[in-house]
Amino acid sequence: MRTHARGLVLDGGRVRGVTTAEGEVVDAGFAVDAMGRSSRLGHWLEEAGWERAPVARMRIDLGYATASFRRGDELGTTVVAHSMAGPKSAYQPTLTEPGALAAVEGDRWSVVLAGYADHRPVADPAAFLARMRRCVEPLRTVAEACEMTGGVDTFRFTESVRRDYTRLGRLPGGLVAVGDALASVNPVYGHGLTLAALEANCLAAHLRSSGTAWREPGWGYFRRAAVAVDAAWQLSTTADLAQPHVTGPYPPGYRLLRWAGDRLTEASVLDSAVNTAYMNVAHLVEHPRALTRPALLLRAARVLLAAGDRA
Numbered sequence: 001m002r003t004h005a006r007g008l009v010l011d012g013g014r015v016r017g018v019t020t021a022e023g024e025v026v027d028a029g030f031a032v033d034a035m036g037r038s039s040r041l042g043h044w045l046e047e048a049g050w051e052r053a054p055v056a057r058m059r060i061d062l063g064y065a066t067a068s069f070r071r072g073d074e075l076g077t078t079v080v081a082h083s084m085a086g087p088k089s090a091y092q093p094t095l096t097e098p099g100a101l102a103a104v105e106g107d108r109w110s111v112v113l114a115g116y117a118d119h120r121p122v123a124d125p126a127a128f129l130a131r132m133r134r135c136v137e138p139l140r141t142v143a144e145a146c147e148m149t150g151g152v153d154t155f156r157f158t159e160s161v162r163r164d165y166t167r168l169g170r171l172p173g174g175l176v177a178v179g180d181a182l183a184s185v186n187p188v189y190g191h192g193l194t195l196a197a198l199e200a201n202c203l204a205a206h207l208r209s210s211g212t213a214w215r216e217p218g219w220g221y222f223r224r225a226a227v228a229v230d231a232a233w234q235l236s237t238t239a240d241l242a243q244p245h246v247t248g249p250y251p252p253g254y255r256l257l258r259w260a261g262d263r264l265t266e267a268s269v270l271d272s273a274v275n276t277a278y279m280n281v282a283h284l285v286e287h288p289r290a291l292t293r294p295a296l297l298l299r300a301a302r303v304l305l306a307a308g309d310r311a
Helices: 041-047 125-132 139-146 192-208 217-238 252-270 270-282 288-292 296-311
Strands: 007-011 014-020 026-027 031-033 055-071 078-081 099-104 108-116 150-165 175-177
Touching: 007 041, 026 175, 026 270, 041 055, 041 108, 055 125, 055 217, 078 139, 099 139, 108 139, 125 139, 192 217, 217 252, 217 288, 252 270, 252 288, 252 296, 270 296, 288 296
Parallel strands: 031 175
Antiparallel strands: 007 014, 014 026, 055 108, 055 150, 078 099, 099 108
16 A cells, blocks of 8 residues: 555554545554654654654755766776865865765766865766866766766755654654654765664564564664664764864764864774774774774874874
8 A cells, every 4th residue: 555644543552553645544553654854753743642752953064966977997996986074184175075986787987976065066067077076086087087977966965863762751652763764864974774774673673572562662672773873973973063064062072082083084094904993883883982992092093103203
């Protein structure tokens, strides 16, 4: 059955069904909110006399643009390349433009460029190519050697948002939220699909925890999912606060987190072991606390000291 949901039927402290745009009620003992950033679940809960989940926001004013190019052998075995501004440029695009490319089906390169506030990319193909020529070498090569197919699509992402169901005092049974309906963070870090997959694992673990878990309030799911969401939120917001137009809210200990993160970023481009640990966290393979391991911090310090001696 394909239709549009317009509300929840809640009775006896749990989900009983979903109302459709046609005014019908679809019986349901378990409902998953996968409505994305524009989820109406909070409104529906309030209408039924429940609380909506507290919402945290960070306005970042990101813009990004995508385009496709014909792919040949111009990059040899390279299939992915990306660059982002780092500590040496104070996270501003003064040394190189933020961008990425990936080899995709149909012998094409998919290219994305990103920027904040007044530096957002535009839909003009000539401007897109000019910006690619200020990126790292693989993107410059594609700009010079490959034909753009189609136009440039632009997107805007105004703010990161998370809804924290663990802070509610009560919750209907048989109800959970996943994906962007739970947390939507800056897409330039590539966390969206990974975070959704981690949440799916958390949901599977919750449903396996007991034979009646699907009927009960989903506290177990939301607590598990919060670990992954906290990690992605910490990584994205700490990085976004390096942008001068992003004005908070600042987490406790932000200055120390920023300083330590900058040093690890610098060491990661000089040492493969630091880079592996750094990228495992960046890709949500490991929790950010992995970057606080004494052995890793000591290695990063030694790498930076050696680099300073050679300078």
